[in-house]
Amino acid sequence: xxxxxxxxxxxxxxxxxxxxxxxxxxxxxxxxxxxxxxxxxxxxxxxxxxxxxxxxxxxxxxxxxxxxxxxxxxxxxxxxxxxxxxxxxxxxxxxxxxxxxxxxxxxxxxxxxxxxxxxxxxxxxxxxxxxxxxxxxxxxxxxxxxxxxxxxxxxxxxxxxxxxxxxxxxxxxxxxxxxxxxxxxxxxxxxxxxxxxxxxxxxxxxxxxxxxxxxxxxxxxxxxxxxxxxxxxxxxxxxxxxxxxxxxxxxxxxxxxxxxxxxxxxxxxxxxxxxxxxxxxxxxxxxxxxxxxxx
Amino acid sequence: xxxxxxxxxxxxxxxxxxxxxxxxxxxxxxxxxxxxxxxxxxxxxxxxxxxxxxxxxxxxxxxxxxxxxxxxxxxxxxxxxxxxxxxxxxxxxxxxxxxxxxxxxxxxxxxxxxxxxxxxxxxxxxxxxxxxxxxxxxxxxxxxxxxxxxxxxxxxxxxxxxxxxxxxxxxxxxxxxxxxxxxxxxxxxxxxxxxxxxxxxxxxxxxxxxxxxxxxxxxxxxxxxxxxxxxxxxxxxxxxxxxxxxxxxxxxxxxxxxxxxxxxxxxxxxxxxxxxxxxxxxxxxxxxxxxxxxx
Numbered sequence: 001x002x003x004x005x006x007x008x009x010x011x012x013x014x015x016x017x018x019x020x021x022x023x024x025x026x027x028x029x030x031x032x033x034x035x036x037x038x039x040x041x042x043x044x045x046x047x048x049x050x051x052x053x054x055x056x057x058x059x060x061x062x063x064x065x066x067x068x069x070x071x072x073x074x075x076x077x078x079x080x081x082x083x084x085x086x087x088x089x090x091x092x093x094x095x096x097x098x099x100x101x102x103x104x105x106x107x108x109x110x111x112x113x114x115x116x117x118x119x120x121x122x123x124x125x126x127x128x129x130x131x132x133x134x135x136x137x138x139x140x141x142x143x144x145x146x147x148x149x150x151x152x153x154x155x156x157x158x159x160x161x162x163x164x165x166x167x168x169x170x171x172x173x174x175x176x177x178x179x180x181x182x183x184x185x186x187x188x189x190x191x192x193x194x195x196x197x198x199x200x201x202x203x204x205x206x207x208x209x210x211x212x213x214x215x216x217x218x219x220x221x222x223x224x225x226x227x228x229x230x231x232x233x234x235x236x237x238x239x240x241x242x243x244x245x246x247x248x249x250x251x252x253x254x255x256x257x258x259x260x261x262x263x264x265x266x267x268x269x270x271x272x273x274x275x276x277x278x279x280x281x282x283x284x285x286x287x288x289x290x291x292x293x294x295x
Numbered sequence: 296x297x298x299x300x301x302x303x304x305x306x307x308x309x310x311x312x313x314x315x316x317x318x319x320x321x322x323x324x325x326x327x328x329x330x331x332x333x334x335x336x337x338x339x340x341x342x343x344x345x346x347x348x349x350x351x352x353x354x355x356x357x358x359x360x361x362x363x364x365x366x367x368x369x370x371x372x373x374x375x376x377x378x379x380x381x382x383x384x385x386x387x388x389x390x391x392x393x394x395x396x397x398x399x400x401x402x403x404x405x406x407x408x409x410x411x412x413x414x415x416x417x418x419x420x421x422x423x424x425x426x427x428x429x430x431x432x433x434x435x436x437x438x439x440x441x442x443x444x445x446x447x448x449x450x451x452x453x454x455x456x457x458x459x460x461x462x463x464x465x466x467x468x469x470x471x472x473x474x475x476x477x478x479x480x481x482x483x484x485x486x487x488x489x490x491x492x493x494x495x496x497x498x499x500x501x502x503x504x505x506x507x508x509x510x511x512x513x514x515x516x517x518x519x520x521x522x523x524x525x526x527x528x529x530x531x532x533x534x535x536x537x538x539x540x541x542x543x544x545x546x547x548x549x550x551x552x553x554x555x556x557x558x559x560x561x562x563x564x565x566x567x568x569x570x571x572x573x574x575x576x577x578x579x580x581x582x583x584x585x586x587x588x589x590x
Contacts, residue, residue, distance in 0.1 A: 024446065024447065026446075026447070026451075028451075028455065029455055029458055029459045030446075030451050030452075030454040030455040030458060030459070032454065032458060033446050033450070033451055033454040034446060037446065080411075084407055084408075084411060087404075087407065089402070089403035089404045089407060090404050090407070107384070108384035109382075109384045109385050109454075109457050110454065110457075110458075112379055112382065112384060112385070112407065113379075113446075113450050113453055113454050113457075115411075116375075116379060116410075116411075116414065116450050117445050117446035117450045117451070119411065119414060119415065120414065120441050120444055120445040120446075120450065121441070121445050121446065123418045123437055123441045124437075124438060124441035124442055124445060126437070127434045127435075127437035127438040127441060128438060129434075134430075135429075135430040135431040135433070135434040135435075136430040138430070138434040138437075139422045139424075139430040139433040139434045139437070140422075140430075142418055142419075142421070142422035142433075142434070142437050143419060143422040143423060146415050146416070146418045146419035146422060147419055149415055150412050150415040150416050150419060151319065151321075151325075151328050151329060151332065151408075151412035151415075151416065152319065152321075155328070155408050155411050155412045155415065156321075156323075156325050156328055156412070157325075158408055159325040159327065159328040159404075159405065159408050160323065160324055160325040162404050162405075162408075163324055163325060163327060164324045164325070
């Protein structure tokens with residue numbers, strides 16, 4: 001796994017360099033919006049979605065100059081979703097990755113606007129000719145990603161999470177919630193790599209299946225960590241779902257069956273990368289990493 | 296002006312038809328996000344920005360099928376900005392156009408998410424091939440509009456409005472605030488029409504100057520209406536700026552000089568449309584409408 005660990009470190013560094021370069025600075029009285037964007041975007045994290053963009057694009061020999069910009073744009077969208085989800089009117093979280101959430105570090109208005117600005121900046125980056133010289137590819141990226149993160153995807157998933165009577169949710173409803181709230185952005189990270197690489201329909205289907213499986217496995221592992229993870233290592237409180245009376249994969253299946261389910265999904269994901277040969281190594285290693293992680 | 300009044304009514308109807316068609320419906324437990332999107336998007340308004348998109352695109356004989364989609368996308372962005380600006384953490388407004396604001400009709404979380412979803416949907420529409428068959432034009436629309444409404448434009452303007460010590464703002468600072476907060480979206484509405492019409496650089500400059508002037512005049516008239524408008528006709532409270540101790544064009548210039556300034560701007564705007572000949576009639580009529588309006 002050394003090669004994989006190196007690749008992970010590389011992606012984190014490249015993503016953070018891109019984020020710092022792409023989030024503008026400003027000395028005006030409104031400077032705090034830029035500070036808040038930067039604070040939340042640079043607050044750590046595994047950079048899973050950037051890794052998926054870059055590893056998927058690598059399958060098709062896409063220039064890293066292109067894939068790193070798209071990776072940063074998708075990470076901005078992920079960051080915006082976390083800022084808004086943490087707000088008092090939503091999940092009301094005080095800490096994220098061991099740091100104060102944006103609305104506590106700054107204030108609520110700044111957090112709302114910084115989230116709005118990160119989402120908007122992501123689309124600006126995707127549409128810019130520096131991202132790819134084909135306008136068709138740029139428009140396709142905007143279309144794919146906006147579909148994934150709107151009301152029928154990520155944002156709708158957050159709505160569902162807030163209003164759904166999760167105590168009565170069964171496995172189909174929990175699966176739908178996961179697909180929308182976290183799966184859609186994970187999925188479109190792989191699809192963004194495929195779009196950059198002008199992948200065939202078959203290749204896009206394989207990446208779709210791969211992302212679908214690791215997204216679900218990622219959520220199951222999250223639910224397991226919420227029960228038996230180390231709050232210090234996680235940088236956030238545990239047992240939140242149980243306290244909130246929320247149904248999760250673990251509350252529905254039990255710890256053992258949930259773990260087995262995650263392993264089945266990871267093996268399926270790995271199978272779907274076989275036709276990419278050695279170029280699929282990073283995606284395969286990532287799949288194993290998803291299930292072995294401790295935070 | 297009968298022709299103009301008819302045109303205004305037509306644009307309102309076409310925009311509302313497009314909004315209803317483009318904002319999806321859904322029967323899931325998360326349905327309220329779609330209801331909130333629709334509630335705020337359909338809550339009336341002059342549809343000034345759609346009018347500017349369509350009238351600008353008409354200069355270049357763009358199909359209404361294209362310009363009405365772009366008009367609806369820009370109106371969604373305008374609606375999202377109003378929903379977020381009205382939130383308790385921001386301007387904390389209870390009424391908008393005589394109706395309950397989104398967070399009071401629904402709740403704060405739903406309002407935040409409905410705003411997010413409208414912004415995202417706007418970019419989805421712009422990037423979709425139904426909007427234009429040229430991917431270059433679609434990518435250019437996304438780029439132009441995302442720049443206008445991000446942290447260096449509309450959203451930054453709202454931040455400035457919230458944090459700027461407006462009591463000490465002079466005319467240059469108030470002008471910068473207006474350009475960002477309301478001018479940027481008005482401007483890019485005209486530019487969107489020009490992009491759809493593949494306008495020349497000169498034509499784009501003329502439209503830019505036109506939009507710049509009517510945007511500023513629109514704001515001055517807003518400030519005047521805040522002082523001597525009819526709250527019932529406006530559908531919102533008046534004297535808000537004075538109560539908040541905010542500097543405005545009117546507090547800086549006085550009522551009479553502000554009115555003269557608005558008239559100068561409108562005449563300048565009209566001058567900038569001359570080279571479009573009879574095709575520029577709608578834009579000229581709109582400029583006169585901006586200064587004569589009572590709400």
